[in-house]
Amino acid sequence: MKSENKTTSRLKKGRFWITPDPYHNDDNIQIGREVKISCQVEATPPEELLFSWLKNGRPLRSSERMVITHTDPDVQPGTTNLDIIDLKFTDFGTYTCVAVLKNGGIPEVSIDVNISSTTVPPELTVPRGKSPMVVQEGDTVDLQCLVSGKPKPIILWSRADKEAPMPDGSLQTESYDGVLRIVNVSREMTGTYRCATSQYNGFNVKPREALVELTVQSEQALAAVFAEAADGEEG
Structure with missing residues (x-):
C-alpha cells in the first residue's frame, strides 16, 4: 500500500503594516x-486560507470607502x-484581521491594528553614552537603540559591513525592545552595528536607521587605557 502524505494544517507568522497615503510625500x-x-x-x-475584517469587533464588508482585497x-x-x-x-x-482555514480544526489568527490620531510613524535614536561602547573581551554588552512611534515596530540589528555576520552567526537579528545583547564578546565582534525599524508590525515607510560603534579590547589593552587616563588626571 502506498503511504499518504498528510500535511499538517496550520497558521503562523501573523504580521501587519500600515501604509500612509501613497499619493502624498508624508509618512x-x-x-x-x-x-x-x-x-x-x-x-x-495555502488554498484553504480565508480572511475577514472587523472594526471595533464588528464584521466589516468591502465598500466604496472601505476596500478589502486579497492576494x-x-x-x-x-x-x-x-x-x-x-x-x-x-x-x-x-481594525482586526482574522485568518482561518476552511476546514477549521485549528485556532484562528487575529491581528489588531489601531488607527487614531496617536498612530504615528517611528523614530529611532541611540541613547547618550551608548556609542561608542568600549568593553573587555569576555564581557556581556547591551547595544541599544530607542524607538518611538505607535505602533512600535520590531528593530532589526545587523553589521554595517553587510558581509560580516552577527555574533550569533546570522546576518540579521530581531529585537522587540531595541536591545542587542552580546554575551562573551570577542575582538572579532568589534565594529559598527546598525539598528533599523522593520516595515512590518508598524509603518510601511522608509526605515529609520542608527549606528552603534563597538570596540572590544583585551584585558591588558583595557587596563593600559585606564592607566593612561589615570596618569593624565594626576598630571
Whole structure:
C-alpha cells in the first residue's frame, strides 16, 4: 500500500503594516487622505486560507470607502489589504484581521491594528553614552537603540559591513525592545552595528536607521587605557 502524505494544517507568522497615503510625500496618517492596512499570514495548505475584517469587533464588508482585497491563494504568504479612502474621524478605531482555514480544526489568527490620531510613524535614536561602547573581551554588552512611534515596530540589528555576520552567526537579528545583547564578546565582534525599524508590525515607510560603534579590547589593552587616563588626571 502506498503511504499518504498528510500535511499538517496550520497558521503562523501573523504580521501587519500600515501604509500612509501613497499619493502624498508624508509618512503621517492624515484626515481626508487614504490609509492602507495590510495583514499577512502563512497558511498550510495555502488554498484553504480565508480572511475577514472587523472594526471595533464588528464584521466589516468591502465598500466604496472601505476596500478589502486579497492576494491570489497561490501567492504565499497570504495577504489581505484594507484601503480606507478619504479617512474620517469616525474611521478611527481598532481594525482586526482574522485568518482561518476552511476546514477549521485549528485556532484562528487575529491581528489588531489601531488607527487614531496617536498612530504615528517611528523614530529611532541611540541613547547618550551608548556609542561608542568600549568593553573587555569576555564581557556581556547591551547595544541599544530607542524607538518611538505607535505602533512600535520590531528593530532589526545587523553589521554595517553587510558581509560580516552577527555574533550569533546570522546576518540579521530581531529585537522587540531595541536591545542587542552580546554575551562573551570577542575582538572579532568589534565594529559598527546598525539598528533599523522593520516595515512590518508598524509603518510601511522608509526605515529609520542608527549606528552603534563597538570596540572590544583585551584585558591588558583595557587596563593600559585606564592607566593612561589615570596618569593624565594626576598630571
